[in-house]
Amino acid sequence: MSVAWPFLEARELSRSYVRGRVRVLSGVSFRLERGRTLGILGESGSGKSTLVRLLLGLLEPHAGKVLYEGVDPSELRGRERRAWRRRVQAVFQDPAGSLDPRLSVESSLAEPLRVQGWRDRRVIRERVEEALDAVELTRAYLSRRPHQMSGGECQRVAIARALVLQPELIVLDEPVSSLDLVVQAQVLNLLLRLQLDKGLSYILVSHDLKVIRHLAHDVLVLRAGQVCEAGPCEQVFGQPTHPYTRLLIETSL
Amino acid sequence: MIAGRPLLQVRGLRVHVPGPDGRRVDKVAGIDLEVGENEFVSIVGESGSGKTLTVMSLCALTPPGVGITGSAVLSEAGREPTELIGAGPEVLRSVRGARIAYVFQDPLDALDPVRRCGLQVADAYAAHSRKSRADAAAAALRALKRTGLPDPHRVYEAYPHELSGGMRQRVALAAALIAGPRLLVADEPTTALDAQSRSQVLSLLDGLRADVGGLSVLLVTHDITLARKHSNRIYVLNSGRVEEVLGHEGGFKPVSAYARRLFSADPSAHAPRTRIPV
Numbered sequence: 001m002s003v004a005w006p007f008l009e010a011r012e013l014s015r016s017y018v019r020g021r022v023r024v025l026s027g028v029s030f031r032l033e034r035g036r037t038l039g040i041l042g043e044s045g046s047g048k049s050t051l052v053r054l055l056l057g058l059l060e061p062h063a064g065k066v067l068y069e070g071v072d073p074s075e076l077r078g079r080e081r082r083a084w085r086r087r088v089q090a091v092f093q094d095p096a097g098s099l100d101p102r103l104s105v106e107s108s109l110a111e112p113l114r115v116q117g118w119r120d121r122r123v124i125r126e127r128v129e130e131a132l133d134a135v136e137l138t139r140a141y142l143s144r145r146p147h148q149m150s151g152g153e154c155q156r157v158a159i160a161r162a163l164v165l166q167p168e169l170i171v172l173d174e175p176v177s178s179l180d181l182v183v184q185a186q187v188l189n190l191l192l193r194l195q196l197d198k199g200l201s202y203i204l205v206s207h208d209l210k211v212i213r214h215l216a217h218d219v220l221v222l223r224a225g226q227v228c229e230a231g232p233c234e235q236v237f238g239q240p241t242h243p244y245t246r247l248l249i250e251t252s253l
Numbered sequence: 254m255i256a257g258r259p260l261l262q263v264r265g266l267r268v269h270v271p272g273p274d275g276r277r278v279d280k281v282a283g284i285d286l287e288v289g290e291n292e293f294v295s296i297v298g299e300s301g302s303g304k305t306l307t308v309m310s311l312c313a314l315t316p317p318g319v320g321i322t323g324s325a326v327l328s329e330a331g332r333e334p335t336e337l338i339g340a341g342p343e344v345l346r347s348v349r350g351a352r353i354a355y356v357f358q359d360p361l362d363a364l365d366p367v368r369r370c371g372l373q374v375a376d377a378y379a380a381h382s383r384k385s386r387a388d389a390a391a392a393a394l395r396a397l398k399r400t401g402l403p404d405p406h407r408v409y410e411a412y413p414h415e416l417s418g419g420m421r422q423r424v425a426l427a428a429a430l431i432a433g434p435r436l437l438v439a440d441e442p443t444t445a446l447d448a449q450s451r452s453q454v455l456s457l458l459d460g461l462r463a464d465v466g467g468l469s470v471l472l473v474t475h476d477i478t479l480a481r482k483h484s485n486r487i488y489v490l491n492s493g494r495v496e497e498v499l500g501h502e503g504g505f506k507p508v509s510a511y512a513r514r515l516f517s518a519d520p521s522a523h524a525p526r527t528r529i530p531v
Contacts, residue, residue: 184518
């Protein structure tokens with residue numbers, strides 16, 4: 001039964017603010033299969049952040065549906081909702097802002113497990129160490145706090161925090177745009193490797209065409225809340241049909 | 254190395270800040286750099302490599318407590334060469350805006366939020382000439398027109414918050430260029446802009462250079478693609494030193510390990526979904 005459903009499907013998502021007066025997303029649809037990356041390319045004001053919130057269930061759409069293997073997470077309650085939460089994680093742009101400055105890396109990484117009801121300290125510690133290994137940080141980082149780390153190191157911890165629950169999908173919202181070019185490349189390498197190792201699916205939201213082209217299989221170009229072009233990266237970036245996509249390519253490559 | 258007459262020659266520039274233990278910390282540790290007349294020169298490097306401090310120190314725009322030593326000579330045709338480092342307030346006032354102008358990343362920071370845009374452009378004109386208010390206003394309107402703003406009269410009357418990011422950056426450009434500087438220093442001028450405005454501001458810069466005749470640009474950027482596209486020369490900075498100077502004629506091919514790593518970090522230099530060697 002579940003085989004027929006795409007891993008993630010967005011159906012005609014629309015959302016407005018200010019009592020319907022400002023429409024930020026209208027009729028956005030796409031599908032994402034397991035182990036694949038969908039890039040969402042858009043500039044400020046295109047509706048990227050609203051789309052991210054809808055996918056993470058932090059906001060309800062005014063029309064349309066988000067379906068994970070055919071299930072609308074907004075209809076889940078209690079234990080089922082928590083199980084869905086475990087499967088879908090997020091990494092945001094500002095790593096320093098998404099980590100609690102008072103918590104050590106170890107506590108930050110253990111927190112999602114505790115929220116999910118884990119109690120056995122030994123098992124928690126094992127999971128935390130595994131996640132730290134996955135993002136190529138040594139055990140010495142366990143006792144560090146965010147202010148003792150660089151932006152790139154913080155972002156690795158944020159990725160580890162998303163990994164610790166062994167999710168199926170990670171929503172990456174501008175994951176490298178606050179990082180220096182060299183550090184950015186290191187994090188991109190890490191994300192690629194993790195996807196291959198763990199069969200993760202990614203939604204990669206960015207204003208940076210180069211980052212999307214490098215990481216994504218498929219891309220959706222968002223402009224003023226609407227999809228202006230979508231398809232496999234080679235096709236969209238190789239033979240863009242929309243003048244806006246052409247402009248983006250011309251100014252970034 | 255440079256094609257035309259040298260306009261700006263920087264020799265042994267050092268910029269130091271007070272460290273935690275009271276000792277000097279060199280953020281810029283002896284930089285040599287040249288910009289020729291009509292040249293487009295870029296400075297690239299990691300954050301903290303001293304790019305911005307280097308260009309800010311030319312007009313003593315660094316924060317208080319920052320020490321600058323070395324030499325930076327501005328030599329325009331038909332003028333006595335001017336030493337900028339250690340110059341007094343009189344000299345600096347005659348250089349800032351009139352001979353070296355700046356545009357920055359965020360035009361909102363550069364513009365006064367409670368003053369109409371046109372007046373701010375006129376201010377820049379009035380500061381460097383003895384013309385009347387009416388003349389300054391007319392010059393400001395002309396400058397706004399030159400930047401290709403669709404409705405210069407409306408922009409003249411508008412406050413910065415009423416304009417888009419791209420329009421604001423063009424207002425900042427109009428103000429920067431109104432006194433006819435020979436050198437425009439642009440510190441990440443397109444980073445905060447969307448694709449459309451980015452493309453407009455860049456082609457505007459190219460157009461203005463052709464138009465004005467004799468405008469050199471010193472661009473600070475982390476965008477190597479952008480630097481490659483527009484520059485005659487690229488200086489690669491590493492921890493306050495020039496690691497390598499790359500020329501257009503050499504196809505901007507980096508040789509040093511640092512520069513190679515920096516250039517290689519650009520994902521568009523590699524096949525999609527492959528490891529970037531950094």
